[in-house]
Amino acid sequence: MASQFVARSLDEIRFWSRIMKEHALFLSLGFNFDDTKLIQEAQQYIDLFERIEQQLGQFTVNSDPQQIATFNNQVYQAAASIWAYKRKVLGLSLRCEIRSNNFPLLLDHTSREAAYFAERLKELNEGKLKPTPAKIIKENVFFLRIMADHSKFIGHLLDPSERKLVDQAREFSHDFDQLVFQATDLDSMRPQSETQPILDHFLDENRVSVVALRDFKKAARELIEECRIKSIIHPLLADHVFREAERFLHIIDMFEASLTSNK
Ligand SMILES: [Fe+2]
Ligand SMILES: [Fe+2]
Structure with missing residues (x-):
């Protein structure tokens, strides 16, 4: 301990x-x-x-x-x-x-x-040290909102002429806004929502979207580093938001492990 x-x-x-x-x-x-x-x-x-x-x-x-x-x-x-x-x-x-x-x-x-x-x-x-179900939901609300914000920052700091990438960033922003609302709903349904199957599914669904956003950020980071796209995104900022997505994934895994050990 x-x-x-x-x-x-x-x-x-x-x-x-x-x-x-x-x-x-x-x-x-x-x-x-x-x-x-x-x-x-x-x-x-x-x-x-x-x-x-x-x-x-x-x-x-x-x-x-x-x-x-x-x-x-x-x-x-x-x-x-x-x-x-x-x-x-x-x-x-x-x-x-x-x-x-x-x-x-x-x-x-x-x-x-x-x-x-x-x-x-x-x-x-x-x-x-050990996350409670309430804590798991609240941390997801926090990180999902962080991910939604990142998508918005990326969309606004890309050059407006990068239409395809701007569209993709906007889609991520929408996806994460929905997940934030979903997580907030789950939070207000507590403690009745604190069941293992509900929480398992909640984490799985969030993970799928975070993996997709993480991969998008990784691709963007490479494009920015190699100066292959037009933007005002600092290469370090591109790396920074990538690392925060990786962190969220790591936390989701930790939460999942702690739920499994409760079984
Ligand atoms: Fe951030
Ligand atoms: Fe940050």
């Missing part, structure tokens, strides 16, 4: 610290060149999460759980802090106090990911 706590904590921090660092980079690239204070703040977050990644290197799965709990707390503070920064930028953007190339939905989206990261660390420190 203790070693599982350590391994899970390190895995969450490894994945999400890199994501947080990249968010700060994407935001900094989207600001106007004279918004120097916001760009500086973004750079501070890049440095902060880089330091966390370096600290991570000191730990292994055999590390002392107490030390890991302290590290989790420290990283929690960093995640909460970047969350507040993203919400501040969202406010500035919605009040038109800044003009930037970061969509408000992207700012909101990245803040939701920071909140998720912070919440995961809190739960780990509270000893919540």
